[in-house]
Amino acid sequence: MTTSRTPFARRYLPAPPWRDRKGAFSPLKAAVLGLLGTPAALLLVAFAAGGLGAEPVERLQDEAGRWAVRFLLLSLAITPLRLLWRWNRLILVRRMVGLAALGYALGHLAAYAALEDWVLAKVAGEIATRFYLTLGAAALVGLIGLGLTSTDAAVRRLGAARWQALHRASYVVAPLAVTHVFLQTRLDPSEAFVLAGVLAWLLALRIWRARAGTLTATAGLVLAAAAIAGTALGEAVFFHAKFGAPLVNLLAANLDATAGLRPAWWVAWLVLPAVAVAFVRGRPTAAPRPRRAAA
Numbered sequence: 001m002t003t004s005r006t007p008f009a010r011r012y013l014p015a016p017p018w019r020d021r022k023g024a025f026s027p028l029k030a031a032v033l034g035l036l037g038t039p040a041a042l043l044l045v046a047f048a049a050g051g052l053g054a055e056p057v058e059r060l061q062d063e064a065g066r067w068a069v070r071f072l073l074l075s076l077a078i079t080p081l082r083l084l085w086r087w088n089r090l091i092l093v094r095r096m097v098g099l100a101a102l103g104y105a106l107g108h109l110a111a112y113a114a115l116e117d118w119v120l121a122k123v124a125g126e127i128a129t130r131f132y133l134t135l136g137a138a139a140l141v142g143l144i145g146l147g148l149t150s151t152d153a154a155v156r157r158l159g160a161a162r163w164q165a166l167h168r169a170s171y172v173v174a175p176l177a178v179t180h181v182f183l184q185t186r187l188d189p190s191e192a193f194v195l196a197g198v199l200a201w202l203l204a205l206r207i208w209r210a211r212a213g214t215l216t217a218t219a220g221l222v223l224a225a226a227a228i229a230g231t232a233l234g235e236a237v238f239f240h241a242k243f244g245a246p247l248v249n250l251l252a253a254n255l256d257a258t259a260g261l262r263p264a265w266w267v268a269w270l271v272l273p274a275v276a277v278a279f280v281r282g283r284p285t286a287a288p289r290p291r292r293a294a295a
């Protein structure tokens with residue numbers, strides 16, 4: 001079903017986010033929009049109902065930051081998944097996911113400013129002097145730049161090639177954001193290792209595709225195995241350096257289910273289903289049987 005938008009509106013006004021470029025209702029876009037908005041809606045309802053604990057604004061800050069970085073990684077996953085799953089329509093939601101990451105990151109910053117009683121000079125001073133905040137701010141500036149240049153008008157103005165080159169900046173923004181998360185971790189860096197493992201897989205897929213010109217399910221699997229092993233090794237090296245525990249014991253903890261799921265397992269749970277779908281969808285369809293020659 002197409003809309004009755006005028007040619008002026010179609011040219012100059014953004015289409016509602018649940019409609020595709022032709023103005024038709026897109027169930028995919030509507031579903032993704034709902035998914036992206038759900039954490040914000042739940043958080044705001046819980047906040048209004050006083051359900052966010054003793055430090056509600058701090059909780060808002062943490063949760064908004066978490067969703068920002070998750071959606072940032074999801075936006076980076078769209079292109080590789082589109083190729084691995086041979087599902088071109090996935091591209092329809094890439095901009096929406098990136099803008100959601102930006103929205104949550106701005107919410108995260110707003111909550112931080114609220115915690116600092118909106119004394120913006122203090123916020124700026126903290127950002128300038130605390131390295132992990134400087135990295136977070138650099139990631140946010142990058143996200144804002146990507147957001148501002150993601151409109152159709154900006155794409156037209158820049159031209160496809162320059163726009164694509166500019167949007168490769170997301171491959172810098174995401175490591176900045178993940179490093180920001182890692183450095184602010186005080187007790188348990190598990191979530192930061194999961195983010196780093198998934199990011200490593202996504203970056204490796206990008207590099208593989210640039211080198212090989214194509215992305216197969218087998219490549220996805222090989223790189224997933226490397227990302228899972230790299231996460232286990234990275235975590236073990238981190239705790240070895242921090243507490244001096246033997247590396248072998250730290251690696252063996254990955255095999256002990258009673259210690260809870262280690263980050264490497266979380267990475268496996270996140271990326272292997274995507275690879276499995278790639279194997280199912282990427283399988284070549286059976287070639288038509290040759291016709292029997294007429295007797």
Ligand code: HEM
Nearest residue numbers: 062065066068069105109112133136137139140177181184
């Ligand atoms: C000017 C920009 C930013 C500022 C001032 C800022 C500030 C902070 C602060 C103060 C914390 C520590 C919270 C605590 O101690 O509990 C934090 C954590 C965090 N930030 Fe940021 N941040 C910024 C940008 C970003 C961006 C761009 C992202 C993601 C794309 C992000 C994601 C996170 C995450 C995931 C955490 C950890 C939350 C948790 O699990 O507790 N931040 N940030």
